Amino acid sequence: MILFHIISINKIIKFIQLIKGAYMHNLIIKYINNLTIDDINNFAIKEGVKLTDKEVRYLYIFIKNDYHLFLNNPNSFNIDDYQDRFTKENYPKIKEVFLKYFNKFKNYL
Numbered sequence: 001m002i003l004f005h006i007i008s009i010n011k012i013i014k015f016i017q018l019i020k021g022a023y024m025h026n027l028i029i030k031y032i033n034n035l036t037i038d039d040i041n042n043f044a045i046k047e048g049v050k051l052t053d054k055e056v057r058y059l060y061i062f063i064k065n066d067y068h069l070f071l072n073n074p075n076s077f078n079i080d081d082y083q084d085r086f087t088k089e090n091y092p093k094i095k096e097v098f099l100k101y102f103n104k105f106k107n108y109l
Helices: 002-034 037-046 053-071 079-085 090-108
Strands: none
Touching (some): 002 053
């Protein structure tokens, strides 16, 4: 009987994690739908990164059009694949900010 309860508890925990993940995905999608180019620039400035206009536009288009590449499989996303899109001065800062927030929120994705 105890084994049955443990199995049931594990199933309940997995179900809650699934719901939590679906909620987070929907929340992220809603946020991205409302995202503006100014939001990206302001966030970068807040994080100490002065993006060029070209970098801001690239990030905006990438996030708006390709967020699912990251959201659907966050562990397979390799930010280094996009290094050539940024200045040599900005890329290390961008990567640092990305990893900071990825590590902070990866358990919710």
